[in-house]
Structures are given as C-alpha cells and as structure tokens.
Amino acid sequence: MTSKTHTDYSKLDGQSYFPQDEFIGRLKQDFPQVFTEGQIDPVKLKANLKSIIELGETYGLTWKGKSNVFSVIQSTITKTLHPARVESVNFDTTDNLFIEGDNLDALKILQRAYYGKIKMIYIDPPYNTGNDNFIYPDRFSESKEEYLKRIGEKDEEGYLLKEGLFRKNSKESGQYHSNWLTMMYPRLFLARNLLHDDGVIFVSIDDNEVHNLILLMNEVFGEENFIGNVIWNSTKSVTNTALISVSHTHTLVYAKMKDYFVEHRYNFRLPEQGEGFSNPDNDPRGPWKADPFQVGGERPNQLYPIVNPKTGKTYKPNSGCSWKNDYEHFQKLLADNRIVFGVSGEAGPQRKRFKFEAEERGRVAKTIWDDVDTTTNATTQLNELFGHKVFDNPKPIDLVKRIMELGIYDPSEAIVLDFFAGSGSTAHAVLDLNKEDGGNRRFILVQLPEKTKEDSEAFKAGYKTIAEIGKERIRRVIKKMVKDKKDNPSLFKDKAEMDLGFKVFKLKQSNFKIWRSDVIEDGKDLEKQMDVFEKNVKPEAKINNMVWEILLKSGYDLNTKVEILDSRFRGNDKEKGNDKEMLKQVQHDKSAFKDCPVYSASEGEIIIALSKISQPAIKEIIKLKPKRCICLDSLFAGNDQLKTNTVLQMRDSGIEFKTI
Secondary structure: OOOOOOOOHHHOOOOOOOOHHHHHHHHHHHOHHHEEOOEEOHHHHHHHOOOOOOOOOOOOOOOOOHHHHHHHHHOOOOOEEEEOHHHOEOOOOOOOEEEEOOHHHHHHHHHHHHOOOEEEEEEOOOOOOOOOEEEOOOOOOOOHHHHHHHOOOEOOOOOEOOOOOEEEOOOOOOOHHHHHHHHHHHHHHHHHHHEEEEEEEEEEEOOOOHHHHHHHHHHHHHHHHEEEEEEEOOOOOOOOOOOOOOOOEEEEEEEOOHHHHHHOHHHOOEOOOOOOOEOOOOOOOOOEEEEEOEEEOOOHHHOOOEEOOOOOOEEOOOOOEEEOOOHHHHHHHHHOOOEEOOOOOOOOOEEEEEHHHHHHHOEOOOOEEOOOOOHHHHHHHHHHHHOOOOOOOOOOHHHHHHHHHHHOOOOOOOEEEEOOOOOOHHHHHHHHHHHHHOOOOEEEEEEOOOEOOOOOHHHHOOOOEHHHHHHHHHHHHHHHHHHHHHHOHHHOOOOOOOOOOEEEEEEEOOOEOOOOHHHOOOHHHHHHHHHHHHOOEOOOOOHHHHHHHHHHHOOOOOOOOEEEEOOOOOOOOOOOHHHHHOOOEEOOOOOOOOOOOEEEEOOOOEEEEOOOOOHHHHHHHHHHOOOEEEEOHHHHOOOHHHHHHHHHHHHHOOOEEEEO
C-alpha cells in the first residue's frame, strides 16, 4: 500500500520527519502571539492559556535526565534503510518487513511513511533486571572530536563495538531506573505517532519496572487511554530459592483513542470459542446457550413478574436486581422463542444466546491469562525449529496470537509493529494466525544487531547477532509453511495467496553527503563542505539504495513498487550494473530512456532520475504525467539552460519537481 503524504518537496533535505513540526506550524497560525523570534515563548503561552495551565507543583513522573529526552525525540537524523534482498524471502511480492538496526533511529525513519498507519504494536522491551543491555540516548553537548569518535563505534555491519554506546544497566548504577526510563520514553513517544486512531499498543514487562512503565505510558498515551493490565501466567515452575516464586508477566494495554473502543466495544473482543452451545429444541437458528435474564441494579420498568407457562410459578428479580429488558421487550423475546425456563422448562426465565450471535460479538477478555503457552513452551518450540537452543526465554506465539486477536478487529490489512523483535515471535505469530483464519496481517519487525555471546549455542551455530536469529526463524517458518501448504492445504483457511515472505532492510548512513555546520571549524573544512554541493552522492552509494532512500524520505512506504524505465531492457534480459537488485525492469517503447534510465514508483506517481538526464528523457517523463519528479542536481552540471527549461516544463505540466 502506497503512503499518501503531505511532503513539502521544496524542503526535501534528507532529514527524518518530525510530525510535531506540523502541530507547531498550526499553533503559529492560530496563536502567533505566543511566539518570539519564531520560538514558543513559555511566558506568553502560559498567559494565553492561564485557565488551562496551572502553575506550581503538579503530579507526574520525573527522573534524572528526563529533560534531555525531548531533545532526543526532536532531533532528526539523516540515516536511511538499504534493502538486503539476499537475506529476504520473496522480496518483490511480500509486504512484510524486517529492519535491522537501532529501533530509535528506525522509528524516526518510519515517521513520514507510516505516521498513523499501524494498527497494533506489541513490544517486549528489556525488563531492567540488572542484566539487560541497551543503547543510551544520543548526546547533544559534544565537541567535533567526541562526535567523530562516537560515530565510529559501529563497524561496517552495524555491530556495536564500544562499551560507551551499548552496555549493561547494572542495579549498582546511581541512575538505574532513570537510564531505563530515558531509553523507553522517546521510543514510546515515536511509536504513538505511528498508531492509527483505532490502534492499540501492548507492552510486556515484569515487576521490576511495571510501576514506572504505567506512569510513563500514562504520560505518553494519556491515562484516560489505559485499557488494562493483563497478567499472563508465564511460568508454571516454582523457584524454591525465592521468597515468593514469580509466575506472572504483565502486559499493559493502551489505546491511541480509547473512546473509539468505548463506542465500538465489539471491535475489542476475543473470538468466541464456541464451547457449551447446543440445540436441544432443534431451533432453526442453530446452537444456543441459556444466559441469565437478571442484571444488577433496580430499574422500576424492569421489575415485573414473569410466570412460568409450564409450572405456573411466578418469578421476580432478586433484591437489588432487575430483568434485562422491560416488559414489552420481554414479550417480543418470548414470542420469538428466545426465553427458556431451564432444560426441563420448570426453572426461572433465561434468555437464548445463539452461537452465530456470540461469534459476531466475540467474548470479553479477562485480565488473567493462564490458558496460553508459557516461556518454557516457547523455548521448546524454538529449539525444535532450529534443532538446538538459540535464544533465552522467547515469547510464545500463542501469547502474541491472543494479543492480535484482541487488538485487531479487521485482519485484512492490519500492520503489526514490534520494535524489540528479539527472536521474531511476533512475525511467527502473524504468519501462523493468517494461516489459521485467512487474514492478511502484515508485520514490521525492528531488531538491533546485538552480538550473541561467544560461548552460546547460537554463536557456535553461526548466528553472530540476535537479528540473524530473528531473520533465520522467519525463513524457517516460511519454508515449513510452504511445505505444509503443498502437502496439506486444508491447514490454510481461505488463503490461496498467503504472503509467505519478508523484506530485509538495514539501517545505514545516508547515500548523500550531509552538510554539518557543527564540524566546520576552518577554511579547509569549509572547502570540503562546498564540494558536497557539487558532488553530493557518496562514492560508495548504489543507485538502488539511493532510490529507496529518496522514496522513504518522500513519504512512500517500504512496500512501494519500483520499476526501471529503460528501453535497453527487453523481456528476460539479464539485469546489469548497480541496478541488478532493482525490483522490476519494464520494457518501454520509447528510445528516450536508452541512455537515461529512470525509476518509476507507486504506479508512476513519482519518477526518479539518478544517473543521466536529457531533453528527450524529460519530455517522455512529462508525457507519463507523474505527480512528482526528483533528479540529482549534478545531472544538470554545466547545463543551466537544461535545468531552467526542465523546471519550467515540469511546473507548466503540474509536476512537482525537485533536485537534490
């Protein structure tokens, strides 16, 4: 699905998108009086909102370093995502995604293309037990030398090399809880931006941080959007050395807008399991259950007597209770054969609830889940998939499937995001549930290439990082499903074209040289920076990666279809050069693109030219009537007239034109 955006192409500067900028822009339009020299003046803001803002002490969560969190959130990045086709499965046709890299950077990169499009988020973040590793936020007061030193803390594959960037958060640390909260806050904030208005987030956590996480989620999502705290019986075994053996894990549930589910409560239900239904009276409407006809609370118009037609006995509601419906509605139910008096017909009144009605409405979830798999079950399942142990305490797919059944009402196009992907349980659960119910849920997983321990079975088996374990798990699940579909298609419900694939993208530095005013300290550096404007593409950049970066930063999602328009390519000719990894090559009748291949994306909505450009190619682009066209500025080097003519022709044709 192609993203529809409001990208300002005159400001396409390679920076990640910060949605709050649009809010500030609207605030500047509606309340210009609260701005001073382009910045919000807090004194003026308080003065204009004095009836809303209460000065003095307030209730809330605070910690050492919280003020820096907002700098982390607001800072933009120039990084991008590079496709890794070799590590993917069915790259050209799948809509599932696996992003390898730091999830904070990944969430920032996803803001423009996926803002408000995620239906459900499930994460299982570090529990802060004292043994967890995680990345600390970027630092903002640093010298040029400190900056250059820090950006070298990853090798070419993105593995974290130095202790200062990625380390254990020990309980002996004086900022033990603060470090964890500082890590979690910006990720949750950016995640909320991605949620659809009827979206839901589920976060698993244990007792170490559940108290802080509730307060943190209340601040980010609003305590009015708290839905519940599900207690999952995560382990059946007993720890004999503990004072009290812990057998549970929390899963906090928050909505983007809880009011939606209050109004549409049937959209937040688990599937009806169909147990206990029968049809002893051969009702043509099918199996049914007898539900109580009493409800709590006395309502004067619902306190009438009911006479059992078989025994003649009169029934009234118990003290403090009422019948479910008023007398007129009761008479309609009775005439419709929806009121029964027990199996023998000699008891008090009950109301029929048919199985088809129950399936339509679903069942209300409870806060205690002791009927799903445990971490022990999940470990066994993963060991069987790999043939040996590769990951400690994975989440069971049974649990994640239950969460998806509750959080996703319409599985036809829902996107599920997990940015602490670990071993890939969420992807496994999405594929498994789609197989069972014929849904078309899609997943986006994000996992850091955290190194596995050298003495672990995973490392000895060749999995150097957690991300490699996750990708391999998905590949194995897909391989097994392909075989099962061939051998036993009845296992797959109504899904002839199930999406059995995933694209891998890796977080990388931009393909373009970036102007950094903070590293210009002398004339020599300035001279180097001036060269950026003439040759802004890095020498190692590949055209394929550049295309994806431009699309992503222009607001197109990672499933946008890309074609090469080049008359040299005919039928099944072999792909050539840097373009060998492009998604699809399309034969074009015109010779205009013979020496100037261009890239068409989103069914011709956008055209990108990165290698050569000519007047015939420009004319042909205009004939294709794209909404926008992006070219490298260097393609016009030495030919200002061609560039001027191109700008005018594109403008006259109603095409947004941008050079970078």
